[in-house]
Amino acid sequence: MVKSSTSAMPILFNCPHCQKPYRIKSELAGRKLKCRECQQAIHIPKPIKNQELEELNSSPEPPRRLPPRRSPAPVLISKSSSNDRVRGSSIPKGKNHLALIVSLIVGTLVMSPFICCGLFSSLSAPSRTPITARTTPKSPSKTTRKTSSRVSIEKDIPYLKRRAELETSLKYEQPSPQEYEAFTTPVGVEKVHYESNGLQLQAWVDRRGVKTEKSPTIVYFHGGFAIGETSITEACAPFRNAGYVVMCPTVRGENGNAGNFELFLGEVDDAAAACRWIAKQNYVDSDRIYTFGHSVGGGISALLSLQEDVPVVCTGSSGGLYPVSTFYEWINIVPFRMKNYDELELRSLIGNVKWMQTPHIAYIGTTDFGFHSTIRKANNEKKGEFSLIVEKVRGDHFTSFTPSAQKYIHYIESLPKSE
Known part of the structure; x- marks a missing residue:
């Protein structure tokens, strides 16, 4: 059963300056921290509750635009930081299989690239016949078009x-x-x-x-x-x-x-x-x-x-x-x-x-x-x-x-x- 509260869920977000991913306890929402990668001050966002997801999906208001970055394209990092080397290292000998599984799950949450590149990112002959039917913009917000059956x-x-x-x-x-x-x-x-x-x-x-x-x-x-x-x-x-x-x-x-x-x-x-x-x-x-x-x-x-x-x-x-x-x-x-x-x-x-x-x-x-x-x-x-x-x-x-x-x-x- 899905819980309706996010109080126990970690907050996953990226530094808006350098895109370093973070996983922070939910009770720290709203506070400031200094990015370990770029040393810039960043605000910890509030977690999004499950019921808010549906509101976002059906809201008539357009989503806020992401803030500009100094380098909108991916920043190529010439060498790994010490944190990257720790995350990339193998699990020490002596850990049992359960510890291995837990470590991989935690690593997945920490490094999820899906959030890294989207949610908080400040971030060829065309077909002879267009593959998709599309119209040019003609209304400022809600667009309802007939969709195919599944x-x-x-x-x-x-x-x-x-x-x-x-x-x-x-x-x-x-x-x-x-x-x-x-x-x-x-x-x-x-x-x-x-x-x-x-x-x-x-x-x-x-x-x-x-x-x-x-x-x-x-x-x-x-x-x-x-x-x-x-x-x-x-x-x-x-x-x-x-x-x-x-x-x-x-x-x-x-x-x-x-x-x-x-x-x-x-x-x-x-x-x-x-x-x-x-x-x-x-x-x-x-x-x-x-x-x-x-x-x-x-x-x-x-x-x-x-x-x-x-x-x-x-x-x-x-x-x-x-x-x-x-x-x-x-x-x-x-x-x-x-x-x-x-x-x-x-x-x-x-x-x-x-x-x-x-x-x-x-x-x-x-x-x-x-x-x-x-x-x-x-x-x-x-x-x-x-x-x-x-x-x-x-x-x-x-x-x-x-x-x-x-x-x-x-x-x-x-x-x-x-x-």
């Missing part, structure tokens, strides 16, 4: 058919929940625009590392819900240094773009459109286009593997293999009505692996514990299929990113080249 329960119905029959029911028509900070395009990088379902969206193309007239290309999807300069300068460095053209697109509702925040639905259409746009550029080897993303961007990259007619060889992600349960962790920012389970199921690769169109390789940090149950689900689901590869990489949700990107480069370089 056809997605029928697992024999292909993913793309189920997706085509869904008209999303948005609670709010508004942009991304994360505010953004304008930045100057780095020297040597070109700012461009691409079109997706009638929307003009921003992207940045970095050709500083190219070595050939027509170069292999990575379409990189940033973490969080807004792009920052660090996505272009730091996150993409491994791909740029390896000689790839790198495209960093934004999607609908981000960084001043038109369109509504849909959370892993229309944004995936935009990602496909970005891939199609870059494939037409004369400096790109159209037979060697790949995608990669971190965190939320990894989730978008993973969902691209379910789309058809996207001109990419392979998709990849770091900390982005999200299950349906993620949306319950992100209740404060979920823009759609969760009572229709189709809305959840069509936004996750897990549960739809059999319908993959393009291979995907998902890297998960060894101490990114929130994804470890997802690994088991994915391995159980693929049942010998090789369209989805899941590999653990040393590190947490952030420190595993750079080694994951390097492993992905090595992986795609090993793929056979087309004649």
Whole structure:
């Protein structure tokens, strides 16, 4: 039986400055503490009670926007803190199996990346026919559209058919929940625009590392819900240094773009459109286009593997293999009505692996514990299929990113080249 009070439940939240995850006793709600990672003062939020979740899900008021961060994109941490090393270390010898299980459960709660990247984060030819029916924004708040029956329960119905029959029911028509900070395009990088379902969206193309007239290309999807300069300068460095053209697109509702925040639905259409746009550029080897993303961007990259007619060889992600349960962790920012389970199921690769169109390789940090149950689900689901590869990489949700990107480069370089 679910308890109606949260008095005994811990408060899970992230530092709004550096995104370090915390698990604090509920009786400390409202107090201040100094972040152990960045030394900034932060307020401990109040816990959300179970009855409040339903109110959030049905409230006509739009959710508050997340505060801006100095670096909206994932901050790449060059070395682990002492706390990270403790969390990543093995359990001392002499502990029995019960202690092992308890330690893993506690670690899962502490390091859950779902809260890290959403709730408190300050944080490619498009189909010949659009896969989903969608309308442009026309009302300020409640949007009620006819939704499909729960056809997605029928697992024999292909993913793309189920997706085509869904008209999303948005609670709010508004942009991304994360505010953004304008930045100057780095020297040597070109700012461009691409079109997706009638929307003009921003992207940045970095050709500083190219070595050939027509170069292999990575379409990189940033973490969080807004792009920052660090996505272009730091996150993409491994791909740029390896000689790839790198495209960093934004999607609908981000960084001043038109369109509504849909959370892993229309944004995936935009990602496909970005891939199609870059494939037409004369400096790109159209037979060697790949995608990669971190965190939320990894989730978008993973969902691209379910789309058809996207001109990419392979998709990849770091900390982005999200299950349906993620949306319950992100209740404060979920823009759609969760009572229709189709809305959840069509936004996750897990549960739809059999319908993959393009291979995907998902890297998960060894101490990114929130994804470890997802690994088991994915391995159980693929049942010998090789369209989805899941590999653990040393590190947490952030420190595993750079080694994951390097492993992905090595992986795609090993793929056979087309004649």
